[in-house]
Amino acid sequence: MKIASGLVSAEFVSRPNRFVAQVLINGQPETVHVKNTGRCREILQPGTRVWLGEPAAAGGSRKTRYSLIAAEKPGRGVINIDSLLPNRLMKDWLAASGEFDVVKPEAMCGGSRFDFYLEKDGRPVWMEVKGCTLEVDGQGFFPDAPTIRGTRHVRELTALRRQGIRTIVAFVIPVNGVTHVLANADHDPAFAASLQEAREAGVEIWHMACDVKPEEVSIIGRSVEQSAQAMVCGKDSQDTD
Known part of the structure; x- marks a missing residue:
């Protein structure tokens, strides 16, 4: 199944709560939506490479432009964390x-x-x-x-x-x-x-x-x-x- 095209690569920084994360995109800070309300602590570690998808209808009631949908775990490769x-x-x-x-x-x-x-x-x-x-x-x-x-x-x-x-x-x-x-x-x-x-x-x-x-x-x-x-x-x- 094709998830998305044109995903954005970023660096995970922190997760203030279960709904959002702080990442760096080309060194610039960005707040993104996390598409998984589980803990994901062993995946979302500072410095982890993550991938972001941009909603088709960006803006509107959304407060974040991107959604965090996948992350790279050493020794395991890419893990998709989109709960849907x-x-x-x-x-x-x-x-x-x-x-x-x-x-x-x-x-x-x-x-x-x-x-x-x-x-x-x-x-x-x-x-x-x-x-x-x-x-x-x-x-x-x-x-x-x-x-x-x-x-x-x-x-x-x-x-x-x-x-x-x-x-x-x-x-x-x-x-x-x-x-x-x-x-x-x-x-x-x-x-x-x-x-x-x-x-x-x-x-x-x-x-x-x-x-x-x-x-x-x-x-x-x-x-x-x-x-x-x-x-x-x-x-x-x-x-x-």
């Missing part, structure tokens, strides 16, 4: 795969909204997509900060599965060379417990590996967990809380 990208990638992958007869984004089930409603041979399938940018020693971890919403979604998928409905949690990993995600129990034990409960109930866990460049990201592989064996890891994510 995983769903876009998954939509394209589902459409291209032909695996499902119906692919409907942002669908309601009772009082909950899931990322995708799918159908296969007339049977419903519900999917939630989680983007993973936290990498430690080649292993992906999710989340990088507590996620009440993510835990709720996983528990709702588990409840549906116990009713006999097929459900999927898909981790999209826009980090080169990372093919699998473990629950980050140190940062969010509730999410880790919910994911393990989902696994044991038969919710499918997909891991979507990606090829990542500053201007283009694509899903290049999928692995599906086949057993209920525990995959929860308590490895510290190197944050400094």
Whole structure:
């Protein structure tokens, strides 16, 4: 998937809050929007090379001209941190795969909204997509900060599965060379417990590996967990809380 053309390279300086960052563009300071409200502390370090996209409708109510969408991590290459990208990638992958007869984004089930409603041979399938940018020693971890919403979604998928409905949690990993995600129990034990409960109930866990460049990201592989064996890891994510 083509992300953008004409991205601007910059140097990361600081992140005053989760919505904005300070960068240097050709040595000149600029405040930019950060398209990820997660911590991203192991990625956004002072001096890190980052890439900025300019909104098509710059100005208006926007207070910043650029959005920070990707960063370079030593030994890992480019990491895309745009939190909206995983769903876009998954939509394209589902459409291209032909695996499902119906692919409907942002669908309601009772009082909950899931990322995708799918159908296969007339049977419903519900999917939630989680983007993973936290990498430690080649292993992906999710989340990088507590996620009440993510835990709720996983528990709702588990409840549906116990009713006999097929459900999927898909981790999209826009980090080169990372093919699998473990629950980050140190940062969010509730999410880790919910994911393990989902696994044991038969919710499918997909891991979507990606090829990542500053201007283009694509899903290049999928692995599906086949057993209920525990995959929860308590490895510290190197944050400094």
